[in-house]
Amino acid sequence: MGTFKKLSLSLIASTVFLTGCQQFTTPLGSAPTQMVEANNQFNLQGKIGVRTPQQSGSAFFRWVQEQQEFDIELSGMLGIGKTQISGKPGQVTLNSANTGLVTANTPEELLEQATGWKTPITNLVSWIQARPATSTAQIQKDENNRPTQFIENDWTVDLSYNEQATLPNKLILKQSLESGQENRITMIIQNR
Template identity: 70%
Template sequence: MQLISKLSLSLVTVSTLVLGGCQQFTQPQTPASPMVEAENQFHLQGKIGVRTPQQSGSAFFNWLQQQEQFDIELSGILGVGKTQISGQPGQVTLNSAKTGTIQAATAEELLQRATGWQAPISHIIDWVQARPATTQAKVAYDSQRRPTQFLEDGWTVDLSYNEQARLPNRLILKQTFESGQENRITMVIQNR
């Protein structure tokens, strides 16, 4: 039972932080497209799965982003195990019945404290909007000039699209270690 509790806490923490990063990097300038959502303003619903060498799990998410402020709700099947995450520059808060309230200055800091691993959590805001988070990213494109892969800060991010959509409906984030093991985060966006 204790192992299940630790696994649940780790999944909630990682999912929370993956979905709750705050913008911290200067964005490359890209032309505006009428089909693209307003920058850093979106509402996403879907499912997230996290797999590390030590554990794996999944949750449903509802993510509202308004510029640099966000509100995310994570839950299991039938809404069981709800976790609320909110953030703004300088403060990220996670609240659930299992953990109580946990706060940190950034999502990356909260992830490090809670799980011991480091990840560029704030980049996900850009990645779900089909753009790199930094100017150092290596980007691959499809025939429609949509990004299909980012190589950025030690992560490989594969993006998939529905038909002619300009924004991805699936992201797979992978961090591979020298041992061949990896951390993998899969996000399926069902509604935008």
């Protein structure tokens, strides 16, 4: 795999970081599209995998979120080494031995600059907490009223849970492409 493909996959995974009786619900009312959530505080460890029609790979991650500021550390990806991503409103930085320091205003801009891939990375903060990111999301729930699927922003997000847990331990994000193929991100949360 070429250096550019390795770098692209590294950046894709860097900035991102499933049943029973189910029903679809759609939020009612004319609330704003973006939902504002007050409690975005967590510390996660796990593994992330990325698969596109052109490439695939995986890495271990550690993600600390303090409201709107975050710090993500990736390791073990395609021999690229450790990658550090930090962000606060208006500034996101990625730093690794191979890329040096890369900056952007949002995680989405960082990913698009590096790879041309448009994804709602910011929505992942809500999805890993079993919340829709917008008021327009289609939501599928299980018999315990836990969300098992969100469809929003051209992505389908499937959530899986350990036994009676209220927060998911696995997320699969899928984006259908015009070619009939898909982009897929699998996130396994081992520790919260």
